[in-house]
Amino acid sequence: MKFGVSATLVAAVSLPTTTLAFAPLLLSTSSSSSAIASSRAHYSRIASTSLSLSTPADDSAFDFDVAIIGCGVGGHGAALHARAQSLRTAVFAGNDVGGTCVNRGCVPSKALLAASGRVREMRDSAHLESLGIQVDADAVQYSREGIAAHAKNLANRVKGNLEASLVGLGVSVVEGRGVLTGKPHQVKDETTGKVYTAKDIILAPGSIPFVPPGVTVDEKTVYTSDGALELPFVPEWVAIVGSGYIGLEFSDVYTALGSEVTFIEALDNLMPTFDREIAKQAERLLIRDRPIDYRTGVFASEVTPGIPGEKPVTIKMIDAKTKEHVETLEVDACMVATGRVPNTANMGLEEIGVATQRGFVAVNEKMQVLTSHEDGQVVPNVWCIGDANGKMMLAHAASAQGISAVENICGRAHAVNHDAVPAACFTHPEISMVGPTEEQCVEKAAKEGWTLGKSQGSFRANSKALAEGEGNGMAKVLFNKETGKVVAVHIIGLHAADLIQECANAVAAGTTVQELSMMVHTHPTLSEVMDEAFKGAVGMSSH
């Protein structure tokens, strides 16, 4: 039976039965390792006693109320919220609790950025001299192994915390991969072959690096972020293919640690998905002042790994439009940062009648899975969150979607407002944004018939930024002149990633620039950069 076409299936949304079956685990606050062991024992007990291969007549006959496939930040967020609603919850973790963000993404990359950023600061003797501090830049040394260990240890620690939180809240963790069997409400543990039933199934399998055709990755000299995060060596010259989030963050790490970087970008501009004005500022602050050069409008069409110290990595490039060979580079290493693709193969989607597009699962705004991207029907009781649905490849978006799916499972209609989800690139200085780029805002305003307003704040006149000797950067607020509502904000400058939150909240709550301009910002803080922009939007001057 195909999920999407049966009229006899139970309704997609209804209040699930609550249970006290996990009460002992909810009381558990023991250390992570013993708590995990108790969870596994508990889970085995359930698994061996309650297998049901046909659709149970009432909700309590299912093994679980919710089964979640994938335990990255999306699956974890969904699991915790499901337990908070007293739903009997299982996660199939595929031996990878924490997923990309914790093990191979946000967490270790921010550790590398923090450590390498410190090296950059301490070697910047001219900057320190301007604050009255003398350092011998050459005396500042780092240990590659030490920095790599910092990233690894942090990832392990956060992973441990996640495991402990699952156990503490009474989520049943199945270690193996979960696959759909094709029968409604069923998930099979691929490792043991056991089949479990759940009233609702949330798919959260995440994404993996995209490697373009012609590129051979050995994860040693030619690597994706998976290999780069282990910092196996600091190459003298590294080519980074792709100038998106990952490429940009790693160019920050590498140049701080002493590498020279060459960007290879297929589109005509570096950072093509960023707001143009911000991308130009970023080029000034993050590219031109550093040992970075670049080629744009070219594809890396053939990349062949080398042998460290013996044979270089070769990169053949072709013109993105004519497809003619333009150049071949020989470098020490090549990082491939050309986007990510959904990790949805071989999980039984076809069995439930779901046709993906480049692997992405179509969902509606409630996160219910649709049979296809074109006029697809809702697949009852199946939901998809996080990178796998392609709506927004960010950790906090995945988690928010997980919470939202659970709300809908509980019968409380909810949709994530993706226009209000902020994003940040953790370079030095940081870049952050919420809402569309200015170019997209101009189009949107013209199409929808409203007038776009724009106001700017600067770090140059901000006391706190100047006290730090970090006066570079700007913030711009884009708003609807008729309603005063904030549509988008883009920031580049010190701690931009923290400054964006106030703006994201404003977009989410529909706060107007008139209201924001009257809100009091602490002095002296970087938040006054935003105060200046909000006041400027209504013709007030800030002090």
Ligand SMILES: Cc1cc2nc3c(=O)[nH]c(=O)nc-3n(C[C@H](O)[C@H](O)[C@H](O)COP(=O)(O)OP(=O)(O)OC[C@H]3O[C@@H](n4cnc5c(N)ncnc54)[C@H](O)[C@@H]3O)c2cc1C
């Ligand atoms: C280098 C890097 C840096 C990043 N930095 C940031 C950042 O600073 N901020 C930010 O917001 N985002 C960042 N991201 C993006 C962020 O990591 C992702 O958006 C986020 O991890 C998506 O969460 P997810 O739960 O959808 O998927 P994932 O984190 O990919 O988790 C999915 C999990 O499901 C597992 N799985 C897959 N199939 C199955 C199956 N059949 N059964 C069981 N388990 C399965 C996978 O092994 C994985 O553990 C970064 C990404 C990278 C690569």
Ligand SMILES: NC(=O)c1ccc[n+]([C@@H]2O[C@H](COP(=O)([O-])OP(=O)(O)OC[C@H]3O[C@@H](n4cnc5c(N)ncnc54)[C@H](O)[C@@H]3O)[C@@H](O)[C@H]2O)c1
């Ligand atoms: N701080 C953060 O929030 C953060 C950090 C890292 C990653 N992420 C997430 O991870 C995802 C993946 O990041 P990413 O940087 O790999 O992808 P991206 O989509 O941001 O950038 C990929 C870049 O590679 C270019 N490209 C693609 N194929 C190419 C080729 N053959 N030759 C040359 N250039 C090519 C694209 O034009 C694009 O500019 C992003 O969607 C992002 O949301 C987020």
